[in-house]
Amino acid sequence: MQPFELVTVTTVPDAVKAQAASSTAQQGAPVRFIAGGTNLVDYMKLNVETPRQLVDINRLPLTSIEATPDGGLKIGALATNSDVAHNERVKRDYPVLSQALLAGASTQLRNMATTGGNLLQKTRCVYYRDTAFGCNKRQPGTGCSALGGHNRMLAILGTSEHCIATNPSDQNVALAALAAEIHVTGNKGDRSIPIGDFFLQPGKTPERETVLEPGDLITHVTLPAVPTGCRSLYLKLRDRASYEFALASAAILLKQSGGRIEFVRVALGGVGTVPWRSREAEQVLQGKPATPANFRAAAEAALRHSKPQSQNGFKVELAKRCLTHALTQATAQA
Structure with a gap:
């Protein structure tokens, strides 16, 4: 693991400013938000992720799970997978989400992993995780070792000649079926992104996995009300x-x-x-x-x-x- 600096923030605007300011100061060096860290820290240990600075967002007020005026549900980006899975409203109206979360990881990981972090969960492709091999997602232009290698766990839909890595998340499959909206704040203000537009297929740029831009912070997810009797x-x-x-x-x-x-x-x-x-x-x-x-x-x-x-x-x-x-x-x- 490479040395890094840790910055703690307590408000959403401060988080966005810290990320933007850090990027400028470090001349484009990687800067990452960190919450539960169940995915990011894993990849930092493998030197796949080598941020110079982490912006700790755990003190932001983004943990609530609450009804929306139109009968839907709002889930804060820092709501843990365990809290969402066991929430009574989720179990009653969105059981597919509860079931998906409980099917993923272990109890200990679910107690730390967050909704926002799960949205950004990295692939488990063995070549992405091993810096000894070429991987276009990790380092553009180095090739996709999985194409001629170990690919049993990898994707068969949405692939390209540059990448066949699978999205590993259970949560995100349920959110896709529920037509979730991802709410983001950043240097350009607030915006809402349908989950179908949030993720990017690899194409020629597998290193870019979502439409997020530098400084963007996921604040919450909203789920529309499901039809009665669904x-x-x-x-x-x-x-x-x-x-x-x-x-x-x-x-x-x-x-x-x-x-x-x-x-x-x-x-x-x-x-x-x-x-x-x-x-x-x-x-x-x-x-x-x-x-x-x-x-x-x-x-x-x-x-x-x-x-x-x-x-x-x-x-x-x-x-x-x-x-x-x-x-x-x-x-x-x-």
């Missing part, structure tokens, strides 16, 4: 029962009427370079009877454009079965 569910398939990243996962938000699917949102995890909202699957399901044949057709549509690599071709069928089973379970609840 059911939601998160299903995660992995190599072992706990403390493991998804090989494939599915977040479902669904409402039935008269045996037909009246409303549906589908998001996939473990298979995409970003939390993968599948509008193709939603189009297949919308207005259709809730039948195994239609569920399988939706799964086929969701994975139609997958591009498996040498070791992860099994994910195509696994993801299809994951989605089919998640839809079966969600409709059975109703």
Whole structure:
């Protein structure tokens, strides 16, 4: 781990100023916000992240979980994964989010990890984590070692010739299905970003993972109210029962009427370079009877454009079965 300076702030404007001022003073050297540190510190130990300065934001008033005037929910960026997962309003109205959070990491990590930090969680690609190998995401222009190497855990949707790293977060898959809005403040003021626009597929610039700009700070996330009678569910398939990243996962938000699917949102995890909202699957399901044949057709549509690599071709069928089973379970609840 490289030496670094720690700066503590107590207000959001001070956090933005500290990050901006530090960047200027260090002539563009990396400056990072730190809260729980469950991801950032890990990568600092590996020398993948080498910030000259950390801006500690733990004293900012961003921990609340509260209803919004329009019937939705506001979750502070510093609300811990444990607090969100066990919040009564979340469990009642957004169970898919609670289930996703409880499926991720360990209790100890969930007690420290935050909503904002989880949004920015880094890939677990072994080549990104190992500075001995080329990685375009870590160091642009050095190549993607995973393309011809160990890629069993990596993405099959949204990949490019420059990067096939998977987005590792369970939370973000649920937030994609819930159509979350990410609220950010920075040098250019406040703005709200739909989660579908927040993450960037690798393309030719895999080093840029989100639309955040230097100095931007996530302050909170808002979830719209779900339609009355909606059911939601998160299903995660992995190599072992706990403390493991998804090989494939599915977040479902669904409402039935008269045996037909009246409303549906589908998001996939473990298979995409970003939390993968599948509008193709939603189009297949919308207005259709809730039948195994239609569920399988939706799964086929969701994975139609997958591009498996040498070791992860099994994910195509696994993801299809994951989605089919998640839809079966969600409709059975109703």
